[in-house]
Amino acid sequence: MDSRMVPEPLVYRYRPDALWALKNSELRERLSWYYSVLFNEAPAKYLIAKRIKSPVDPYEPQVSLEELWKVHDSLSAIFKEEWKRIANGAPLGEVVRPNYLDVKVAIAKRMMKRCELCEWRCRVNREEKIGVCRVGRECFVYSYFHHLGEEAPLVPSGTIFYGGCNFRCAFCQNWDISQVKSSRYEVLAPKALAEAQEELAIWGARNINHVGGEPTPHIPFILESLLYLDTNVAQLWNSNMYMSREAMKLLKDVIDIWLPDLKYGNDSCARRLSGVKNYFAVATRNILEAYEEGEGSVIVRHLVLPNHLECCTRPVLRWLAEKVPGAVLNLMDQYRPEYKAAEEPERYPDISRRLTREEFRRAVEMAEGLGYRFTQEELMIRRSG
């Protein structure tokens, strides 16, 4: 498994904009919670969750899942109060057991027995079978390293590439880890996953970037790993946002910064190109929840696809401008045909070529027409309507 760490001076030689992003007042305002954790002015949310005592032992089998959700929701309300207090400078206190994070872990593990972590709702027992995502009882990771290609505020990003995915994107750039299970992965137990995160953070990662493939099927393992981690490092969710409502509840009060994709502006493109149903409603519901979660800290990525400006880019930008106007936007121009889009161009003629400069210029014009302006090379912020 690949696990590269990059010394700090080299990071900034390669990505000088990552240094600049530390000082950018607009980004600091939009991503305020993330920056508080980054500058060690506040603890990551998962550290707060570990200090909230659970009134029941969530691992006791006689406690029903329904009861666990009730406990979870009452602890979430306590978390919100505690979070406010700590954000205002109150001390963090000691870890208690069992705690709010234990409750999340216990629920996630129960959910694996009839998996509904994403909107496929396969309801398979993942101890015995795999679902659409091809992830079963084990957390398999292909690599983890300091990613220098992410958005400037995130670099160096301590990125963990989990295997498997609940989407079947015809143009997937990571198809070798998302769509097939090649042999170079490593199974990581929760403690080993925590050690990988610690290593990334010690070597200077600004965040732990859970990505894949897709991290959603790995939620039970990721949450459990945090029971073994004590480092103050922001947890970043880099996802297609097809989580179920329940999975979203488990992630809230744990994730410090969200990096969602909003790929398509309608369900028929999502169905044809990624093989999923009801895409737009699910992805926007989850992005909105992440945004409303408090302190914003959302960077939305939209990869502009050739021939999809009117059906996808325009409705995506309109929705973002209207519903999550404070989110940072990364309008991405780097589309290139990969995987099926390259192998079967006759089946995917619309996306079998690169994006033209003219198409990207039109996408930028659409964003600017909705009030977005570049704050630096790649990121856009909405300044007016």
Ligand code: SF4
């Ligand atoms: S994570 Fe989604 S795709 Fe995977 S088994 Fe669970 S419900 Fe199915």
